[in-house]
Amino acid sequence: GKPGCECNTCFSGPDCSVRTPNCTADADSGNPLFLEPYWRRHAAASAVVFSGWHRLSYTTTDLFQSVELVRHIRQLHRAVGNAVVDDKHVVLATGSMQLINALVYALSPEGNAASPPASVVATVPYYPAYKSQTVMFDGREYRWDGTTAAWANNGSRNPTRDFIEFVTSPNNPDTSLCKPVLAGSSAIVDHAYYWPHLTHIPAPADEDVMLFTTSKLSGHAGSRFGWALVRHENVAKRANDYMQQSTMGASRDTQLRILKILKVILANLRSKEDIFAFGYAVMRSRWRRLNAVVSRSTRISLQKMRPQYCTYFKRTKEPSPAYAWVKCEWEEDVDCSQTLLAAGIISRSGISNEAGGRYTRVSLLKTDDDFDVLLERITEFVDAEKRSR
Ligand code: PMP
Numbered sequence: 001g002k003p004g005c006e007c008n009t010c011f012s013g014p015d016c017s018v019r020t021p022n023c024t025a026d027a028d029s030g031n032p033l034f035l036e037p038y039w040r041r042h043a044a045a046s047a048v049v050f051s052g053w054h055r056l057s058y059t060t061t062d063l064f065q066s067v068e069l070v071r072h073i074r075q076l077h078r079a080v081g082n083a084v085v086d087d088k089h090v091v092l093a094t095g096s097m098q099l100i101n102a103l104v105y106a107l108s109p110e111g112n113a114a115s116p117p118a119s120v121v122a123t124v125p126y127y128p129a130y131k132s133q134t135v136m137f138d139g140r141e142y143r144w145d146g147t148t149a150a151w152a153n154n155g156s157r158n159p160t161r162d163f164i165e166f167v168t169s170p171n172n173p174d175t176s177l178c179k180p181v182l183a184g185s186s187a188i189v190d191h192a193y194y195w196p197h198l199t200h201i202p203a204p205a206d207e208d209v210m211l212f213t214t215s216k217l218s219g220h221a222g223s224r225f226g227w228a229l230v231r232h233e234n235v236a237k238r239a240n241d242y243m244q245q246s247t248m249g250a251s252r253d254t255q256l257r258i259l260k261i262l263k264v265i266l267a268n269l270r271s272k273e274d275i276f277a278f279g280y281a282v283m284r285s286r287w288r289r290l291n292a293v294v295s296r297s298t299r300i301s302l303q304k305m306r307p308q309y310c311t312y313f314k315r316t317k318e319p320s321p322a323y324a325w326v327k328c329e330w331e332e333d334v335d336c337s338q339t340l341l342a343a344g345i346i347s348r349s350g351i352s353n354e355a356g357g358r359y360t361r362v363s364l365l366k367t368d369d370d371f372d373v374l375l376e377r378i379t380e381f382v383d384a385e386k387r388s389r
Helices: 033-041 067-080 095-107 129-137 233-246 252-268 275-294 336-342 368-388
Strands: 089-093 118-122 142-147 163-168 186-190 209-213 226-230 308-310 315-317 323-328 359-363
Touching: 033 275, 033 368, 067 089, 067 252, 089 095, 089 233, 095 118, 095 129, 095 163, 095 186, 095 209, 095 226, 095 233, 118 129, 129 142, 226 233, 275 323, 275 368, 323 336, 336 359
Parallel strands: 118 142, 118 163, 163 186, 186 209
Antiparallel strands: 089 226, 209 226, 308 315, 323 359
């Protein structure tokens, strides 16, 4: 049973074990609840309690950032081998969401009315918040300038403008590893999913500006915590100025909680309670089961992924992506998310990534129950296909 919890909408009864028939599978959000069972297993060790008198102050010893927390972030990257941290500054924030605009600001031309605005771009299919934030905050120093396809310069620098290029690796929504497209751009490389439960790690990332978040690392999306690794001191300083103006730094309560979470993760690395081994086993099994069903379909297909060597696990691993990037293959299915919705599956249309309606994103990150319902709906959809043709 699940005392104190509401049942998932697809379940009812005193212990949430009764399946609601024909319930719609909600695979829209990237809510990382697949890690909840891990933290239930480590409930006592990961708990934080602090008294009313604690952490009243605006300041910590290092402006707004816990020195201990920053030290543990560095330690985790070194232990996992997913980023080079020794020559980087660490900027903490309220989710990596807050860093999207902070880094656009930090990389834009500095307070010089004569210089043209920087062009903020991304490659299709891209994470929609890069555009929506850039358009909403609308600074004089930068503007959203569309997708890289319009500016592709075959490796030679575009002399007329400065580009700030968002790169997501692994990409949200299609989960492939990506590199900047425009030569000479300032890249903001979003590594939200660059952890060994959600991708293989070919080498430590070493870009000038990188984003990370606990949301997909440990599943603590609700704590709202992310960080940037930044090579150049002036860019880090401007990003920190932004944090000061915006929220005066990430919540000290959150920093304390995340410190505890990172300590538990570090203490269990490479043991049988390794969080990445746990998360990888869950996500690999989901991808396998989904592929087994979709491989029988001519109507929908998934992104192609192959086993790859992972430097963290020191072996070749099967894919374990966060999302399925579904393509509708039949001519009549011009709006793939509508096609899936008619089959009782809520997904996120590729229109929001400028990839077009043929594509839609299905989240694999939610609870086991969510995934079971999703797989049930997809199985029915694929079985029905044989009858409808
Ligand atoms: N970047 C990417 C690529 C994401 O997928 C997400 C969350 N879905 C975020 C940033 C924002 O994450 P958060 O603010 O929770 O750290």
